[in-house]
Structure formats: structure tokens, C-alpha cells
Amino acid sequence: MSARFGIYLAGIVTIALYSYLIGDNKMFKFAEHLYVGSAAGHAITMGYINIRDLGWTPLVTKGQVMLLIPILLGLCLYSRFTTKYVWVSRYAIAVTIGIGTGVGLRGMPSAQILSQLQASMVIKNANDFLAILGTLGVILYFLFIHAQNSVTKGFGRIGRWVMMITFGVGFGTSTFSMVARGTGAVTAILRMFGMVK
């Protein structure tokens, strides 16, 4: 499996996927199925390793009996292949969503609310003043029920403009990294034809 073969393999799959830009075609469809299939196979590998290393191995070698719980819960998911016992899968879903909900709830106050509020309090010059007005505008834009009056609506209008600027900046700054990734893929094609080193 030489490096040369690797370069050709990478070049060919790149061209096949890029052919989508011309229009849906047989080559793209084939590459798409190869990609999705390989990724699924890789996912099975990763899932297997997670179950083995975090669940099965500690269970049988170290006797961590508690690990039977997630293994059983994981198996519960397969009740989805039946019609009668579908509800069993909810136990596994409950644990997962419980983790996500808890992690979300606990992280929001400090990371997303207090630290941002603190940053909004710094006022040293006119720019800071404008920034604070902008932040207030955006927050007031998101009022849905309470305080629907002309003041909050006026602020909300400013808030929307500020958000448009934020989106414009987001779009503009990310083009740099997108072009960088694009050149990476273009390089794979050019390299196959020996046009770049």
C-alpha cells in the first residue's frame, strides 16, 4: 500500500464527490454509498470499542457489576425492532436526555449568562457604551410576551440590526477558513495530476 496509491485513492474519491457540483450523477452516487457505508462501519468499530473498553472489560475483569446497567439499557434500545415493546427503549433515552438536560442546565448560568453579563458591564469609552446598547437591544428583541411597548420595540429594532451585523461578520470571517479547506481538497486533485507537490 504505497503512498502513491494513497494519493490516487484520495484524488479519485475527491473528484467523485466534487462531481456533485456538476449535477447528481452515477459517480457521485457510488462515492456517496461508499462513504456512508464506510462511515457506518467505522461507527460500528467505535461503538464496539466504547462498549468493550468502558463497559464489558471492566465488568468481567474488575467485576464492576454496576456496568450491567448501561449494557442492559443499551440493549433496551433494540426493542425498537419490535412493535409491542418499543416503550422499553425509553429507559435508555431517559438516561441520555437526563445527562444532556443536567449538563445544559448547570452550565448555562456561569458560562453563558453571568460571564456575558459581566463582560457587558465594562464601560471605558464611547464604543463600550454603544456595545452595551446593542446587547440590551438584542435581549429586548427576544421578549415574546411581557413589556411589548414602543420602547422595547424600538430597542428590539436596534437589536435586529446589531444581529444582522453579527451575522455579516460571522459570514465574512468564516470565508477565510472555508477557502482554506477548499484549497485542501483542490490540492488533493492537483496532486493526483502532479500539478503541485
Place this chain on the structure above:
Amino acid sequence: MRREVPSIILAFVGLLMIAETFLNIPAVASLSRDVKNWGIIIGGFALALGSANLARFHIVRIARKNKEWYNSVALLACMAAFALAGVTIGPKAASYAFYYNNFLAPMNTTLQGMTVFFVGSAAYRAFTVRNAEAAILLLTAVIVILSSIPLGEQLWSRIPAISKWIQDVPNLSGQRGIIITSAVGSMAIGLRVLLGLERSHFGGE
């Protein structure tokens, strides 16, 4: 039994996660670490479940002799090959790594690289000044793009300074507002889910 017990489990796990962050109790910390591990293990089963569904979907296509069924065969073959190799020789083996690095990874790079083409077509299609807001969006994007390439400076020497001001003042304040309000929304849905008032994830009311 079918909805209540899962709801109780959900609330317990959620509160455990919250307790881990705020309370200085070693037992809580270790249990919550275990439960997060459980999440990864369950996730492993979910990955296999997803792949099994994908396989079923394509087996049906082959059985029905759908148009271009041979693509489904290719998909299943790749899936079987990667999974078998992964389970037997492991992903760190040289041949597995070779196909990962020269086959799967470049496809990922290619798709990520394709984004720039779509940005181009979006620029041509969607960036029209239909109203004042669209005009602000367009103008900001153009200034920021111009400031990141040498040409912008040549066009007008103040472009980099203007772009920096836009990024530091209105952009930052907009980000703050969005982050704060999204956090409030996210907390609200989290609370409703914990209390079992929101059950769409268990399928409805």
C-alpha cells in the same frame, strides 16, 4: 410505568449532573462520572442500532431490486469490511489506518472543502438587498471579507480599521445578546423536561 418511570429516571440523572457541579460531595461526583460513562456505553449501542437500521434500509432496497440497487450492495460491503476489520484487527492496525487516512478522511476533507463553493452560490443567490436589514448584512460581510485579503487595504486604507471596529463593537455586543437569551431559553426547556412537563422526546404529551 411506560412514561412515568422514564421521567423519574430522567429527572434523577439530570439533578445528579447539576449536583455534581455545585455540590462538593465526592460520592455525587463519582456517581455522576459513572453515569456519564453509561451515556457513552449507551451511545455505543445506539451507534450499532443506527447502523443496523441503515443496513436494513439497504437490504430492503436490494431485495426489492430498486433502481441502482448495486449502490446499496457497495454500501453494505464497505460497512461490513470496516466493521469486521475494526472488530478483529482494531482501528490502530496499519491497514485500517491506511484506508481511514486515504479513503474516509479525504472524503471528509472534500465535503468540508465543498462548503466554499456553496458559499459562492449563496453569495450570488441570496445576498440581495431586499430590505435595510439585508443591506446591513451584505455590507458587513463585504467589509469583513475585504479586510482579510490584501486587496481590501489597497482599495481603501481604512478598511482594516473599520472591519476591526465592526468586529469588536457591534458584532461582540450582538453575540452577547444572542448567547444570553439562548441560555435562558435553553434553561427553560431543560426545566420543563426535568419536571416531566415536556415529553415530546418520549413521543408526545
Place this chain on the structure above:
Amino acid sequence: MNQFMEKLQNTDRRILFALIFLAMAYPMVKPFTLPMSITQEVKSLYDFIEKLGPNDVVLMAPDYSPAYAPTVGGACEAIYVHLMRRGAKVVFASFSPEGPMMAENVIASGTPAGKKYGVDYVNMGYRAGGEGAVAAALQDFPGVFPKDFQGTAIKDLPAVQNLKSAKDISLGVLFSTGGYAGGGWVRQLVQPYGKPFAAVVTGMMGPAHVPYYQAKQLVGLVVDMKGGAEYETLVKRPSGSLAGMGAQTLAQMLIVLYMVVANVTYLTLKKERTRTR
């Protein structure tokens, strides 16, 4: 006129895609110089190297991985080429595991005809230990790097025969994408030995290095692909960084052009529509 505008508005997507592809591919196949202002930080490194000659030994530390080759690799090659032209001796010594490979790449694509390995340039390989290893190498170079990357002993390499410690080098250049970065070299090379030092870093690290430059602890600072492109412009040898910047410039200009054309057609047709109404 309006027919033309309508046609323009409905340009086939594939043409838009093809132009973007060309805008990215052309500069990579054929890098070109760009009209850009050269920052003082880059120019001062160039001026410093202009004054070096055959009696000078320059220590280059290419501490980056392949993923960062587009970011700082171009500058590495351009500075290497410049040093070769001046006739200075270049010693590559790396403190990150992938560094020696990066040095090999730079040597392969940048060495001018007539320059010889071991005499004009040498690749000493890699030593683990971060800032501590840097300090040790600067104190006792042959002790830390007794052999080169290929295993040739120092006594067979004329380029490094007289390099005993930091006292014998004329310039140190660090290529860094993280870790202890330029501050470590200022502590280990500039402060104890008073030797000139330059840093090549990523855009993210750039602002943190400006104070060192302002305090004259750096003779030069090259930041990211753009700094590399400036250096390539100065040595008049378009390569990796200018190729990358060229692709950036052309592709982003094209995207801006798309926005402009889209709005010109949109507004013209809208005006026309309101008039006929």
C-alpha cells in the same frame, strides 16, 4: 440590456462553481506576488538577514506539524532560501517530534543549486523536553545534538563544527504553532546571551508576541500565512504562502464580486419592473 441582466441573474450554478475552483487552483499551480503592504515586523527580519554573510550560523527551530505547514511552512522556506542566498550556514534543530520532517520538506523544495548538505545546511533532528531542551541545547549544542537526523556525527558536518553554544550563533528563528512559543526563546536565548531572535507564529499567537517585538527582544515577527506571503514577496520567490494567500484573495474577491453582480442585476431588474408597472 434587461435580457442580459436576466441571463446574468440566472447564471448556471456550475459556471459559478467552476470559477471558484479556478480561483483556488490557479495560484497554487502558479503562485504570484500580490500588491500588499509589508509590515515593519517582517521587513526588519529581512533587513537583518540581508546583513548576514558566510561566517554566520543561524539556528532554525521548525516546531510545527504538517497541519500547520500552510500557516508557517511558507515563511520557513522563504527565510531558509534567503539565508542560503546570503551564504549563511543554516542549522535546523527541532523541539517538536514532527519538526525534522518539516525541515526535510523545506530543504527539499528550497535548497538552491550548489549548496551542500553538511557544509551549508544541516538537519539535526528532534529533542524532547520543550523549553528545558532549548536551554540545554543553547548551553551545550554538541552535547544535546551529537548527531544529525540521519545519524552522522558532528565531526563530519562542517556546518556545525564550530557551534558549541548560543555564543556561536548569529540568529535564532523559531517556527511555533503553540506551546512555550517565543517567550521561551526570549528567556533562553535573548536574555542570557543577548543574541538576535525572530519568531514565526500563527495568527492566534501573533498579538501575544507583539510586546516582545516592541521591547526589541525580537528582531522580527512573521505572523501566519500573511506574514509568510510578505516574506516571500521580499525575497521575490512566490511559493506556499503566496499560493495560499493568492487562493484566498482570488476566491474571496470572487465571492465579493458575486455579491456585487447579484445586487446589480437585482436592482436593475427591480427598477425595470417598477417602471413597467
Place this chain on the structure above:
Amino acid sequence: MLFPTKILSFATMILFCGLIYYSFTAAKKGKEMPKIRRIPALEAIDEAIGRATELGAPVHFSPGRGGLVDEESGQMLASFQFLSYIARQTAKYKTQLITTICDAMVFPVAQEVVRQAYIAEGAPERFTPETVRFLSNDQMAYCTAVLGIFQREKPAANFMIGAWYAETMLIAEGAAVIGAMQVGGTARLFQLPYLVVSCDYCLLGEEVFAGGAYLGKDPVQLGSLAGQDLCKLICCGIIVVGVVTRLLGWTYFHDIIGKLGK
């Protein structure tokens, strides 16, 4: 027992959750709620489904690459409310729904949401393996497969509401190519610009979380939304107080957040 450096974060969580809880219990008891303001993007959902129905074309829904175990999980939970609503509407109008999923754990949840919605509309037979499809947990493989579906099954409406990552632009433009009407929405700051640019209508940030209340007109959700408004007004108040005290040269208020709000 409580970590001293986190007292303020904990208090914020209790205060905000308390306000929201108070608001929706009040609403549940029948306290009259003021009307919710118009959110055009939400009204566009019905329009898009209607269009697809007229054309006899399918509707595509995706919650993005987000998962259920991280901090973005709130958006995924919100996304299920939209999925539930859209599934019911499509069942009502006998329009085909294609839900594509990228995260493996989201898959069984999405299946359950759609299945129950179909049962609620009295059309359980419409639920087939084609309705909710797990395509890949590899983000870009997922994109390829979605692009393939767009080209071959040509949905006339595309909904992208949830936690979106780098796949946003590919899928949004992929749908624009086939002329689908699009409604997007995410609270992920880095992907919002693409949805705003590419979609016909876009839910911005917190609007994603308000969808359930708007579409369901459920008193709990409306009450919750009213509580969220109170929290936001408090945030504004804190900013104003912080700024004023700082202008007066008193930084205690600002500094205490840093010390106790970790």
C-alpha cells in the same frame, strides 16, 4: 457543601428556574396570558408544508448534528417539538415526511416523536422505515447522503431546526438548488449566519425555544415563555446596574460576578 466560587451561578439557576416555574404554574391555573408576539418564521412552517402538499412532494426535516448529552441538547429537545408538529401536519395532509438523523442517540428519539405524532393523527400506518432515517454519525457522510436524498426525492420544503454545525451551508444550499422552501433555526452562533442567508425564514437564537409555545398554544409553554421574558428583563437590569455602579467608580458589583459566578 456548596462550592463557594459557584454560589452566584447556583443562585442564578435557582432564581431563573424559579421565575419560569412560577410563571407556568400561574398559567396552568388559568391566569390569563398576554398575547405572544408574531414570529414570521413560525408561520412559514405551515406555508412550507402546504406548498409541498400542493406539489405532491415530500417534506424534509433535520435537527442537525447535535447530540443529547452536551450543552446544546436543549436545542435538540426544542427541535423535537417542531418535529412533532411537522409530523402531525404532514400526517394530516397526507404529505410524505423524510426525517434524516446524524446523531445515533437522537435516532430512536426522533422515531418515537414521529411515530406518536402519526398515531395521534390516526395514521400509524404512514410510519415506515423511510420516514425517519439514520444516515450516518459522520457529519460529512451525513451531508453527502442528505444531498443525495435532495437530488433523488426532491422535497419541496426543508426544515433545519436544531443544533447545527459545519454541515449547515452544504445542506441549506443543497436544498436551495432544488428550489425547496426553507425554514431554518438554531441557537448555535457560528452557524446562524448561514441559515439566515440561505433560508427563506430563520428562527434566531431563542426563537427556537419559543416554537413549542407558539405552535402548541399550550399554557405551560406560554407561561414558561413569560417567565423567560422576566429572566431577560432581569439580565437587562443587571447590566444597567453594573454599568451605572461602574461609572460611579464602584466595581464591587462587577467583580463579585467573577469571584462567585464560576
